[in-house]
Amino acid sequence: MSYLPCGQYFESYFADQKWWRTPFIKAKMIFMLVIVFALPHLIASEWLSVFYTINYYILAALGVQLLVGYCGQITLGHAAFVAVGGYTSAMMVLFIPWPTFMVDAGLVYPISIICAGFTAAIWSVLFGLPSARVKGFYLIMTTMAAQWITVPLVITQYVSQIGGRGQSFSLPPGLIKIGPWTIDDDTKIYYFSAILVLMCMVVMGNLLRSKIGRAWIAIRDNDIAAETMGVNIVGYKLLAFFVAGFFAGIAGAFWISALFFVSPEHYEWFYSLLWVGIILIGGVGSIQGIVFGSAFVVIIFKLLEMSVMGVSDFVMTSYPELGWITTKIIFFKESAFGLAIIFFLIYEPNGLSYRYWQLKNYFNLWPFSYTGK
Amino acid sequence: MDLFLQLVVTGVMLGSIFALVALGWVLIYKCSGVLNLAMGELTMIGGYVCLGLYQKFVTFMPVNTAFVIALIGTMVVGLFLGLLTERIFLRKMIGEPILAVIMVTVGLSFFFKGMVFIIWDTDTQVFLPRIFSIEPIVLLGVTVGSVYLWSFVAALVLMVVFVSFFKFTRWGLSMQACADDEMAALSLGVSAKFVYALAWAIAFMAAGVGGTLLGNINGLNYSVSSLGLLVLPVVVFGGLNSIPGAIVGGITIGILQNLAGGYLDFYFPGGIKEIAPFIFMVIFLLFKPYGLWGWERIERV
Numbered sequence: 001m002s003y004l005p006c007g008q009y010f011e012s013y014f015a016d017q018k019w020w021r022t023p024f025i026k027a028k029m030i031f032m033l034v035i036v037f038a039l040p041h042l043i044a045s046e047w048l049s050v051f052y053t054i055n056y057y058i059l060a061a062l063g064v065q066l067l068v069g070y071c072g073q074i075t076l077g078h079a080a081f082v083a084v085g086g087y088t089s090a091m092m093v094l095f096i097p098w099p100t101f102m103v104d105a106g107l108v109y110p111i112s113i114i115c116a117g118f119t120a121a122i123w124s125v126l127f128g129l130p131s132a133r134v135k136g137f138y139l140i141m142t143t144m145a146a147q148w149i150t151v152p153l154v155i156t157q158y159v160s161q162i163g164g165r166g167q168s169f170s171l172p173p174g175l176i177k178i179g180p181w182t183i184d185d186d187t188k189i190y191y192f193s194a195i196l197v198l199m200c201m202v203v204m205g206n207l208l209r210s211k212i213g214r215a216w217i218a219i220r221d222n223d224i225a226a227e228t229m230g231v232n233i234v235g236y237k238l239l240a241f242f243v244a245g246f247f248a249g250i251a252g253a254f255w256i257s258a259l260f261f262v263s264p265e266h267y268e269w270f271y272s273l274l275w276v277g278i279i280l281i282g283g284v285g286s287i288q289g290i291v292f293g294s295a296f297v298v299i300i301f302k303l304l305e306m307s308v309m310g311v312s313d314f315v316m317t318s319y320p321e322l323g324w325i326t327t328k329i330i331f332f333k334e335s336a337f338g339l340a341i342i343f344f345l346i347y348e349p350n351g352l353s354y355r356y357w358q359l360k361n362y363f364n365l366w367p368f369s370y371t372g373k
Numbered sequence: 374m375d376l377f378l379q380l381v382v383t384g385v386m387l388g389s390i391f392a393l394v395a396l397g398w399v400l401i402y403k404c405s406g407v408l409n410l411a412m413g414e415l416t417m418i419g420g421y422v423c424l425g426l427y428q429k430f431v432t433f434m435p436v437n438t439a440f441v442i443a444l445i446g447t448m449v450v451g452l453f454l455g456l457l458t459e460r461i462f463l464r465k466m467i468g469e470p471i472l473a474v475i476m477v478t479v480g481l482s483f484f485f486k487g488m489v490f491i492i493w494d495t496d497t498q499v500f501l502p503r504i505f506s507i508e509p510i511v512l513l514g515v516t517v518g519s520v521y522l523w524s525f526v527a528a529l530v531l532m533v534v535f536v537s538f539f540k541f542t543r544w545g546l547s548m549q550a551c552a553d554d555e556m557a558a559l560s561l562g563v564s565a566k567f568v569y570a571l572a573w574a575i576a577f578m579a580a581g582v583g584g585t586l587l588g589n590i591n592g593l594n595y596s597v598s599s600l601g602l603l604v605l606p607v608v609v610f611g612g613l614n615s616i617p618g619a620i621v622g623g624i625t626i627g628i629l630q631n632l633a634g635g636y637l638d639f640y641f642p643g644g645i646k647e648i649a650p651f652i653f654m655v656i657f658l659l660f661k662p663y664g665l666w667g668w669e670r671i672e673r674v
Contacts (some may be wrong), residue, residue, distance in 0.1 A: 074472055130655065134662040136471065137408055141609055142658060144602075145651040153648045157641075224672055273479050280476050331487040338483030345473050345480070346465045 017209070036194050040187045048186040050302055052258055055193035057294035059251035061275045061282075062200055063124075063244030068276065069285035070208060071240040072220030073131055074140050076272050077147035081245045083267035084123045084150065085116035085252025087159055090169045090262045092116075093176065095162070106177035109257070116253035117246040123150070124245025125238050132234045135223070147269050156264045168263030176257045183257045196254055200247055205287060207243065216240055220285075277341050283351025292352035300340055304333045378515050380631040386521040387590075388627020389528035394583040394600055395607040395619040396535060397576030403552035403614045404572040407463060408471065411478045412580060413601020414485035418454070419581020420588035420597055421493045423447040427500060440504045447581045455577035459570045467569075486598070497594040504589060524586040531582055532620060535575065539616065544571060552614070599647065603630075606654035612667025621665065626650050 010016040020026040040048060060082050067073045092112035102108055127146035131139050160168070176183045183192055207213050215236045218226035227233050256262045274297065282293025312326040348355070394416060401409050426446045430439035462481060466474050505520040512522070539545040550558040551568040559565055587597050607626045611618025633649035663669050 068472065076475075127655075130658055134658055137613065138609065138658055138662055140408070140475070141605055142655050144605070145655045148602075148648055148651045149655075152644055157644060273476070276472065277476055277479070280473055284470075284472070328491045331490040333487075335484045335487030335491070338480040338485075338487065341480035342462055342477050342484070345469075345477050346462070349469055349473060 019205070036198075037191070039194075040190055045186055048190045049258075050298055052186070052190045052193040054291075054294045054298045055190075055197045056251060056255050056258065057275065057278060057298060058197050058290050059193075059200060059254060060248060060271075061278045061290045061294060062204055062287075063247040063251075064275045065279045065284075065287070065290050066204060066216075066247070067240055067244045069279055069289075070213065070220060071216040071237065072135075072223070073128070073237060073240060074136070074276075075143040075244070076140050076276060077127065077143035077145070077150075077269075078244070078248055078275050079267040079269065079271040080127075080147045080150035081120045081124045081248035082252040082255070082271070083155055083264070084245075085120040085249030086256050086262045086267070087155060087169075087252070088119040088249065089113060089116040089253035090171060090256050091159075091162070093171060094169060103177075106179045106181070109176050109183075110178055113250060113253040117249035120249025120252065121242045121245035124241045124248065128238055128241030128245075131237045131241070144269075144272075147272055151264055151267050151269075155267070160264060168261050170261040171256060173260065176260075189258045192257065193254060196250060200250060201287060204243075204247070208287075212236070212239065279351075281341075281344055281348075281351060283353030286351075286353040288356065289351055289353035292356065296352060300337065304336060308333050375515075376635060377632075380635045381628050382512070382515045382517060383521055384628035384631035385624050386517065386525040386627070387631065388624035389525045389532075390583050390586050390623075391600065391603060391607050391627050392620040392623025393528045393531055393579050395604045395611070395623045396532060396616060397579035398604050399608055399611075399614065399616055399619045400535075400539075400548070400572045400579075401576050402608070403616075404548055405463070405467075405569045406471075406474075407466075407478065408475050409478045409576070410475060411482035411485060411601065412576070412604050413598030414482045414489070415451075415577055415580035416584035416587065416600050417489055417593075417595070417598045418485055418584070419447055419451055419577070420584030420593045421489055421498075422450050422581065423585040424498060424500060424588060424593055425493075427504075431502065436502055436504055440500075444582065444585060447585060448578045451577035451581040452574045455574035456570050458577070459573040463569070463573065464566065482601075486595075495595065497592045498588075499592045500589055518590075520589050524590065527582065527586060531579065535579065536616065538575075548572065603650060606650040609654050609664055610657060612664030614668055615664070615666035618664055618666040626653075629653055 008022060010021075015021070020029055035042075039051060043051075060078065063081070064075060064078050067075045089109070089112040092115055093108055098108050124146075127142060130142040134142070163169070173184050174182055178192070181188060183189055208216070215226070215231045218229065218231055219233050219236060223233050252267075255266070259266070278293035278297050279290060280293070281296050282289030282291070308329050312329050315322050315325050394412060397415075398409055398412050401407050423443050423446070426443035427439055430442055434442070458481065462477060463474075466477050505518075505523055508519060509516045510519050510522055511517075539548060547558065547563040548568050548571060550561070550563050551565055555565060558568075583600065584593075584597055587593075587600060591597075603626065607622040608619055609622075610625060611620070611622030630646055630650055634646035637645045637649065657664075
């Protein structure tokens with residue numbers, strides 16, 4: 001990332017600080033963009049749900065990466081902020097009597113996404129306040145408390161009861177409209193998610209290379225040293241919580257368009273842990289790591305699910321007397337997932353983005369690579 | 374006033390179980406610096422192992438003997454499981470960043486939970502025939518279920534055993550030394566690996582007994598593992614590396630939880646009893662970030 005090939009010089013700071021500095025990087029990125037947008041035509045449509053789930057995890061894990069990987073504030077309660085975003089958006093779409101011209105123009109859902117971002121951001125800052133005084137383990141505690149207070153108590157007991165429909169709000173098809181497009185099939189959901197992910201990544205990448213991002217990284221590396229250098233650490237920590245909460249809110253608001261309903265089970269503590277797991281698997285402190293981690297986790301889930309289906313079909317047809325296995329097989333899946341996380345962390349502690357970096361270095365000098373032996 | 378006294382007394386007794394489990398948690402943290410999020414699953418495993426052993430033994434033994442033997446058996450199983458867990462999973466994580474270690478314990482909790490449900494199913498199971506009579510005992514004008522009283526006694530006895538192990542035996546002293554200053558302990562010939570293994574074994578044993586006692590109170594199912602999260606407010610209250618803190622914190626959180634269930638439930642219906650310790654914890658952290666007796670970390674650039 002930080003080096004250039006031989007013979008490449010820049011004559012201005014502007015050229016040096018560009019996102020895509022060499023023609024090769026430019027070509028690579030354009031190729032990737034083409035792949036992202038051509039994807040629905042390249043693969044079978046039942047696989048699209050896998051890809052927009054990856055995009056959802058990327059969106060949610062962006063905030064976690066910002067807090068953990070760039071600002072050093074460990075959070076184990078991010079699902080709470082995603083939940084706040086999802087519920088805000090759903091309730092704005094459902095319960096506010098919007099004027100008809102806004103509904104027809106498809107403005108309601110986009111407005112609700114922005115509002116969801118801000119609500120989740122404020123909620124996140126509220127639980128980030130203790131970070132002014134505590135850090136490390138104690139901050140983990142307060143963010144976990146955010147999860148417990150938000151999802152099982154506030155949302156399940158109070159918010160879900162609004163409108164008297166029981167546990168979940170369902171959004172009838174056709175309600176979620178962005179401008180002229182109604183989000184109703186997998187292709188549209190996929191495009192919507194891809195655009196959101198690209199926008200959020202551009203925002204995050206730009207934040208990280210500005211003064212704000214440098215302040216966050218200084219706080220991560222050593223907060224006392226950062227304070228002596230004149231960085232307002234409380235302000236920047238809270239700003240990190242704000243931005244992370246904003247991304248979480250957008251993720252939540254997006255996810256209701258894919259699910260067509262919203263209910264507390266989608267924001268269990270498991271997901272908070274999963275998103276932290278994603279950034280550890282992908283690599284802490286790297287934006288591409290989020291993509292690798294999300295893809296890894298979603299694909300592992302999908303493979304486990306498919307193998308579970310295959311195994312239970314096989315057992316049912318061949319050994320009907322072993323039918324008890326099929327009822328327990330979901331727990332095998334859970335155990336296998338736990339083991340996968342553990343062994344990944346033990347044997348690949350730097351994450352997938354480190355492997356990617358090694359691979360890039362290898363091919364950069366190929367075929368005369370220097371192995372270091 | 375009667376209700377208040379009632380709630381406080383049962384709170385103390387329930388809290389003693391929390392204290393026992395928190396003790397195991399604090400031991401792991403003190404000795405090896407691992408923040409263990411799998412404590413709830415350790416409790417659950419202990420409860421189910423004891424149930425399995427009890428159901429085997431009770432067929433040819435009187436009820437009380439069978440239970441005591443099953444409890445001892447649980448502790449032996451816990452010992453071996455603790456040693457195994459430390460050796461296979463945690464040993465390799467020494468020196469890794471704190472978050473990676475936490476995620477390994479989270480992975481462990483998924484793994485253990487899946488395993489428990491594979492072996493024992495998800496339905497609520499109870500200790501049958503009953504070990505403790507349903508007849509409540511009147512104690513200083515307060516009626517207490519006998520299972521609470523016996524849990525209190527058992528938790529107290531075990532805590533005394535663990536604390537005296539920690540204070541007076543050679544192994545306990547080496548654990549203390551390691552917790553105090555790992556470098557100095559290593560240079561004096563204390564084996565850090567042995568200490569870590571011992572800490573995990575003790576945590577498994579304490580959690581197993583805690584799970585058994587809770588299983589006797591409410592029946593065994595997944596909700597037993599919520600204790601693993603309740604341990605966190607307990608240790609935050611007492612201070613992360615303080616054993617008396619864990620005990621005092623456990624009892625305080627027990628009382629607090631019961632009081633919240635008794636009084637606040639009327640105003641905030643639904644789960645306030647489970648959430649109250651966490652709300653208390655956040656507020657407490659704002660004022661006393663290192664708990665009652667935790668070590669204050671002095672940082673230098």
